[in-house]
Amino acid sequence: MKIKKIWPLLIMLVTACATGEAEKIAYIPPEKVVLDRSAKDRAQTLTELGLAYYQLEKYNYALENLQESLKLDDKNAITYQIIALIKQRSNEPEQAQIYFDKALKLAPKDxxxxxAYAVFLYEQERHDEALIELNRVVSAPFYRKKWVAYSYLGLYFLQNDQQKQAEIKFYKALQIDASYSLALYETAKIRYAQGELMSARAYIERYFSSAGKTLNGLELAIKIETALQSYDVVEQYQLELKRAYPFSDAAEKIKIN
Structure with a gap:
């Protein structure tokens, strides 16, 4: 009988002790995590943001972020490259040249x-200089992104009345990137000029899938379908052209005819 009376007492004492210990434990707040990012990391983030704005054609925002990036890290060749591209698109070739020079000084083998520099040279009609850089790119054994260089070599050959060589270069570009719009459009033009109309149609349709219904693309498609006597398709393309580019010379010609 005495044992039975002791057990409730022991339970009460243990509970009281446990409760007392719990009341004595002070609350310890979690440690604050401080992110100590290096200047280089922050600069890289700003460069990536600048690139995103560049791709959206918001050049002022892009430049703000890129210039801030250079304040933190002035040794990033990509930052200079993107600024050069913006200057190129903004029709400031002298500034573009300065930034390309800085990019290539930091990363001459990139x-x-x-x-990008070869394309700039070509668009500035510095074709001899562009040709050197384009051939350097296509000759690089381990570089895979050669479709742009092949396409601009194709443009060079077209300009010099070497259509067969141009077609070969565009073909090589499309072997690497089957959706590259420049090569698709130029191949469609070549096939149209050769009278290979079904092939021209196939290429212009692939071009539309890649680049959308551009003005130049629609004009070429109208020529192709007219030659094929697909007049219902011609009317459809004409309607799309007038709606999308109502103030273009092509739209005015369609209205007159």
Whole structure:
């Protein structure tokens, strides 16, 4: 009988002790995590943001972020490259040249930068210089992104009345990237000029899938379908052209005819 009376007492004492210990434990807040990012990391984030704005064609926002990036890290060749591209698109070739020079000084073997610079040279009609850089890109054994260089070599050959060589270059570009719009459009033009109308149609349709219904693309498609005597398709393309580009010379010609 005495044992039975002791057990409830022991339970009460243990509970009281446990409760007392719990009341004595002070609350310890979690430690605050402080992110100590390096200047280089922050600069890289700003460069990536600048690239995103560049791709959206918001060049002022892009430049703000890129210039801030350079304040933190002035040794990032990609930052200079993107600024050069913005200056190129903004029709500031002298500034573009300055930034391309800085990018290439930091990364002379970066073939992405070399390719972009070659395109810049070509568009500035510095074709001899562009040809050197384009051939340098396509000759690089381990570089895979050669479709742009092949396509601009194709444009070079077209300009010099070497249509067969041009077609070969566009073909090589499309072997690497089957959706590259420049090569698709130029191949469609070549096939149309050769009278290979079904092939021209196939290429312009692939071009539309890649680039959308551009003005130049619609004009070429109208020529192709007219030659094929697909007049219902011609009317459809004409309607799309007038709706999308109502103030273009092509739209005015369609209205007159």
């Amino acid at each position: 073939l992405d930068i070399v390719t």
